[in-house]
Amino acid sequence: MNDPSDTGDALARATDLLRGHTDTGWTRLQPGLLERARGAFRTSEPVRGRHAHGDYFVRTDVLTDQIRRAVDAIPGAAAASITCTTGDRDELTGVTMQISAGYGRQLSTLAAQAHAAAHATIVELLGDLAPGVDAVRTHVHIDDVVDER
């Protein structure tokens, strides 16, 4: 940091002022950037779902986000990674999850809860084309799970 005796009080004061300053340009730009952030997308695969009126598609990033929310809702659990795989007709063939578990949690219980939550989400999103519960693979490792709730 600036030492006033070395670089002058004015530079130290000016540096403090600049550090606490928010440019009006940023204030103007921020709303548009946030709008773009909400509309941003990543390249992701389509996943086929089916309901009474026919087939439809859900992107894997949407599926991943929804599974993450379901797993994070379990106390002491946090999804660290979620990978979806699809088959030739874009049907979901598998989901592999890594779950972080808070220290002291019963891992087998947590894994079962995460597994069930993920599968329920998949059924909700893909309807009749949701794969069986065995298609979901869950790996649990102990980690610091920040209490976000």
Place this chain on the structure above:
Amino acid sequence: MPPTTEAADGHPPDPVLVRRARLGDKQAFAAIVTRHGAALYRYASRVLDDRSATEDVLQDAFLDAWRGLPSFRGDSSLRTWLFTLVRHRVSRQLGRRSAVPQTGFDDAAADIADPAPDPAQLSLGRDLREALDSALRLLPDRQRSAWLLREVEQLSYAEVGLVLGVSPTVVRGLLERARVTLATTLKEWR
């Protein structure tokens, strides 16, 4: 410095936002934009000295961040990684310019207002900050970048080196030269 707890700005700490955004949570990404955007803008705008180019850089860098988050391993802090993305975009902008506009000492000195004899405190602060902005224009790009990242954004020497792609020793040299120029230019404000 960025908030590290939920209480600081109402959002979870960076590692949690990163994890969520990596898994597709756009609200978490929006929180990252809100938390770090002002500092990134402050840096880019003072290196580029061009509002339109700064806006392009911020938009592109945040798009890079959204797309790059799934592969972000957390070897550096989120903040340092974001500055690295912005720096990359800033360098591309500078590279497009046939010649980076250089402000001569006389021009910059003219921009540095003399301290008024009886100004309001608020105006004094603004004048002093604007004088610093003018003095910064005297610095070559790398000195300016190093100084901003270290002194204003408070990155460590190693982090500044990471952002600029140079060693901490080089960072130290850049900072020493930048400090001398800035202190000399602002000496009227003592």
